[in-house]
Amino acid sequence: MKGLYLVEPLVAFYSFASFLVYPLIQQYVYRRLWQELTNTTYPVSDNTSRCDPSNTSSHHEEVQKAASLFSLYTELFSMIPSLAVTLILVAYSDQRGRKITIILPLIGSLFYALSFLAVSFFELDLYLLIVSTFISALFGGSGTFLGGCFSYIADLCEDGQQKTLRMAGVDMVIGLLSGVASLSTGYFLQAAGFNWPFFTSALFQCFNLLYAVFILEETLQRPPDDPLDGSPRRTAMRQLACGVYQLFAGASRRRNILLVLLLLLFSSFSFANMGGLSMITLYELNQPLCWTEILIGYGSALSTTVFLTSFVGVTVFSRCGVPDLVIILMGILSVMAGMTLVAFAKTTLMMFLVRLPMLLAIMPFPVLRSMMSKIVSKNEQGVWGCWEWKKVKKPRRRRPSSLERKVSLGTRTTILPSPETGGLEWEDWKPCVGFECYRKMDKH
Template sequence: MEVFLVEPAILLSAFAMTLSTPLTTQYVYRRIWDETSNFSVAFGGNVSQCDKNTSSPIFVLQEEVQKKVSLFSLQMELSGLIPGVVSTFVLLSLSDHQGRKLPMVLSAMGSLATSTWLCLLAYFSWPLELLIASTFVSALGGNYTTFWGACFAYIVDQCPDEKRRTIRIAILDLLIGLVTGLTALSSGYFLGALGFVWSFLVIALAVAVNLLYVVFVLGTPARETPLPAQGASGSCCEAFRGLLSRTSALFQNASGRRRLLLCLLLLTMMSYFFVVIGTSPVFVLFELDAPLCWDAVYIGYGAALGSATFVSSFLGIWVFSYCMEDIHMAFIGLFTTMGGMVMTAFSRTTWMMLSVRLLFLFSVVPFSVLRSMLSKVVCSSEQGILFACISVLETLGGVIAVSAFNGIYSATVAWYPGFTFLLSAALLLVPAVSLCAAKCVSQKGGSYALLIQEDAAVGDETDK
């Protein structure tokens, strides 16, 4: 019996991704510690090996380990950059004809290969460099951005009614926030109770169940139509050229004012995405280092509070939408996130670091609001290509952001670990300025529809 609910697939993917990220970082940290040090240190399940005395040899060692872990993370992210971008670009465009399940299946297979490889790597203590190779191979099938992009497109196929579609996506965001929050909260206990090998095995089992659900249970919406029979290489090249052509037309067919507004909103979204996603893995390294010296349980607490922003942001949008415009909600999320980055840079105690998360309660608001604003700038026939472009930009920008911030943190951790967060706060001025410019261009909320109507009128005249 076929089921047309994609929510279980997204939730299983969110569980696996949320559990995998902090555990992988901590595993790399401990492996590099053992390889760097000349003496053995016992890392208990929930015990942090961290010295706050700057004159201690352990303090010097942990600073060196921080640098090496950051650089290794940089290499791992770069290894998946090109295959991840290309696969997302091609698979999401092919999904318009071959079905949304194609990118879901290939992405899940890549995640299963990575998690299985992590189990073997941890069990046999193979060289860490093999993890970089596995990241490259698994990225050929896409990543979580590819998987989620296909899932949201699946929902759009099922919900032609815009109001129903918005409500279903909003509820889905809320569920994702709850799952990621609970998973992040339990990550430290997974590590303490099971160790790395069994924890990675749990992730692999979750991805395997997800893959089986997509292949054998998830149905195919009636709107999806198969691609005409032709060679595989021809299909990929055709889709690649078609996507490039439609992307170019998205800007070329727009009036100057609408094109400017579209570019400003895309710049706002991607520059904000760059900072928020880029600093995410740095938080774990910052918490492991002195003076915080968090263990796995506290890292889980911090990650859980960070994931709770999905819930608080959803509630914030629901409440704020009654009394303010979209662009004002985006400003609230942007400036509170900026304040959180500054406060993080000066956090020296566990209580202060946990309190920082309160300023990030609305950090997801700009993402949802900017997507909504972008959808109002383009016509209904351009919605698909718009979100395909956003997915590709997120894949490319995410890898570049994580790589860049890991490199910056590695270069500055020795003299001031909080520099990365101060820099991120300064970089948030870019989306703030571009959002102000977008407000000036749009002038008022109703101008989105007017811009589209103007372009449609011009297009009709051209056709005549």
């Protein structure tokens, strides 16, 4: 049977399956810890009963502290191995094909969903989820999968307009199905409990894996191995290591210090921003809000609007000539204001309104990448592709490598490049949201 060159079904089912589970993970952990620490049944029918001030046996702070530590351990055991595996896979896929960056993350996602289903159904030890998170991260993360899909499309489309239209369709599929899944999680949980959402997610991931293995065709032909040059994997990793070394070896001390400072600023802001957002669900579950699963679903869906508003903010401020440092400062202040108001939000209405000050929270990411790109020489942009792109003025068109397209997704941060000030036309470097960036990258 002849295969297909369509990754759109993969992206659609992956987005729905992933966002069907993500809002439920912290809720499940919170409920299990509630039962273990309080020796009482979690009040599913009426969440406000556990927040009754007269209930002296409640241990809200103890449960919230344990859930926060559990979330921290989970993130650490997933982020670090996932990023390392992503670097290896994207270097390997340039020589051995794109499907490996699609199939392996699907295996990890399927294992992740089945692990949650097993722990939920058989009521196994809760900390087995941390082990399953680490094992699934060894297969790559969502950044590896989505980056592989966009590299797959870039390999197929030679015409720029066709590539733009097809990637725009994939972009639309991601936004539509992730939003639908986030909105439906609360109703699904209320009607069927945790087991059925986890089973549904695992079913979609299993279908995805079968499609990727047996139906999806490979876009790159595997080159013959050169016995004199060592194994292809060793060659790819050697090229990656040499590129990272050259990034710092041939520059002045002042430039390296500036680059390290920008990297530290980017990393610390990313840690504070994404880490703070992950704690919002725990705050919504606890006093004084005591949100139900339906309200949490609506809040998660509303939080996705920050990517659109940050795109508008970067666009407007860049056109008005606002300095980069001012844009970064506005984004940092946006996060600070939003997180501060979250701490004082005591009602449901206020908790929804605190999303307003955070509408510009993603703006520092593109500007910091742009600043780092400006201090890196043009012949180092291939290694630096995980942070930013810079146009190289050559008459020959060059297809970007998968490393340049995909590594930045491993940080789980949406990329919004801002226009370069030295030599690029505005139409080539309009700020972009999410995977729109890859369409602009593929032009050069």
